[in-house]
Amino acid sequence: MTRTPVNVTVTGAAGQIGYALLFRIASGHLLGADVPVNLRLLEIPQGVKAAEGTAMELDDCAFPLLRDITITDDANKAFDGANVALLVGARPRTAGMERGDLLQANGGIFGPQGKAINDHAADDIKVLVVGNPANTNALIAQRNAPDVPADRFTAMTRLDHNRAVAQLAKKLGVTVNEVKRMTIWGNHSATQYPDIFHAEVAGKNAAAEVNDEKWLAEEFIPTVAKRGAAIIDARGASSAASAANAAIDHVHTWVNGTAEGDWTSMGIVSDGSYGVAEGIISSFPVTCKDGKFEIVQGLEINEFSRARIDASVGELIEERDAVQELGLI
Numbered sequence: 608m609t610r611t612p613v614n615v616t617v618t619g620a621a622g623q624i625g626y627a628l629l630f631r632i633a634s635g636h637l638l639g640a641d642v643p644v645n646l647r648l649l650e651i652p653q654g655v656k657a658a659e660g661t662a663m664e665l666d667d668c669a670f671p672l673l674r675d676i677t678i679t680d681d682a683n684k685a686f687d688g689a690n691v692a693l694l695v696g697a698r699p700r701t702a703g704m705e706r707g708d709l710l711q712a713n714g715g716i717f718g719p720q721g722k723a724i725n726d727h728a729a730d731d732i733k734v735l736v737v738g739n740p741a742n743t744n745a746l747i748a749q750r751n752a753p754d755v756p757a758d759r760f761t762a763m764t765r766l767d768h769n770r771a772v773a774q775l776a777k778k779l780g781v782t783v784n785e786v787k788r789m790t791i792w793g794n795h796s797a798t799q800y801p802d803i804f805h806a807e808v809a810g811k812n813a814a815a816e817v818n819d820e821k822w823l824a825e826e827f828i829p830t831v832a833k834r835g836a837a838i839i840d841a842r843g844a845s846s847a848a849s850a851a852n853a854a855i856d857h858v859h860t861w862v863n864g865t866a867e868g869d870w871t872s873m874g875i876v877s878d879g880s881y882g883v884a885e886g887i888i889s890s891f892p893v894t895c896k897d898g899k900f901e902i903v904q905g906l907e908i909n910e911f912s913r914a915r916i917d918a919s920v921g922e923l924i925e926e927r928d929a930v931q932e933l934g935l936i
């Protein structure tokens with residue numbers, strides 16, 4: 608059966624995440640091995656030539672699923688008919704730069720892109736914001752797209768989720784596929800809270816298996832939460848291949864569903880669950896089915912977790928207030 612190609616828009620297509628991402632989308636890793644795609648690449652004018660070079664390479668791969676590539680610096684054109692939008696293009700954090708500095712620099716990008724999505728995207732649009740500060744950039748885009756259901760806007764915490772899974776597996780000497788039900792709460796920032804109290808390792812409770820609160824508080828949480836900064840320090844550039852991989856995972860899971868008995872982490876508009884302020888975009892444990900997600904309900908939040916969730920949510924509220932003051936939402 609011939610399927611209609613899915614329109615996938617990628618912003619910041621000429622950047623380092625873009626370079627790691629586009630070939631995997633075109634080869635079927637984002638949506639599935641039987642789903643043809645049209646790529647719509649958005650860049651700033653200075654980035655268009657490099658995006659054209661990447662498009663030449665995409666052609667040279669002769670990917671059977673890649674039907675068409677459009678390259679533009681016009682957001683209205685890039686999001687026209689978009690079914691999936693990966694908002695990667697942003698000003699990346701460099702060594703020594705505080706996250707708060709990024710709000711001003713990036714705020715102006717995500718408002719107009721939200722509006723272009725509102726006015727031109729397909730009715731089934733799904734948006735993933737990768738560009739930092741991802742949660743608040745997603746909030747800006749979402750608030751500038753009043754005609755699009757709020758639950759179509761998500762922010763990426765899947766990289767944090769994957770990092771947490773890998774660190775826990777290492778600690779317990781198991782393979783990553785034995786780790787289930789990991790949760791990242793809050794912001795994609797150093798305040799995020801990777802929660803292992805509900806995670807399972809080979810069917811057993813992970814926190815009980817670890818049984819080491821010192822490791823949890825002093826090693827695991829800071830290692831996961833500050834991994835992005837550690838990579839910038841080591842590479843001299845922010846994570847690219849692992850970020851692209853997480854973006855693929857995020858959308859693939861959203862579209863194709865979570866495995867039975869497992870869940871994932873996504874930054875989504877809060878409905879007030881777990882005392883997280885309504886309306887901010889915060890990471891939650893979610894299950895996905897039929898292209899929709901639901902927050903996992905009924906988890907018991909202990910004192911250790913409560914304090915950390917509240918701290919990260921507090922930071923998100925500050926970011927929301929800051930962009931509100933700047934008139935960006």
Ligand SMILES: NC(=O)c1ccc[n+]([C@@H]2O[C@H](COP(=O)([O-])OP(=O)(O)OC[C@H]3O[C@@H](n4cnc5c(N)ncnc54)[C@H](O)[C@@H]3O)[C@@H](O)[C@H]2O)c1
Binds near residue numbers: 653697
């Ligand atoms: N959420 C996460 O887990 C996560 C992980 C890693 C990186 N990031 C973030 O992803 C973003 C991209 O990282 P990168 O390493 O690819 O950066 P990069 O600087 O290599 O690429 C960014 C690209 O975006 C383009 N761009 C800038 N403004 C644009 C706009 N208005 N429209 C379209 N394109 C635009 C630039 O020209 C550039 O080509 C950064 O903000 C980084 O901090 C997020």
Ligand SMILES: O=C(O)C[C@H](O)C(=O)O
Binds near residue numbers: 846
């Ligand atoms: O770009 C950054 O600030 C780091 C990135 O978000 C990461 O988590 O690797």
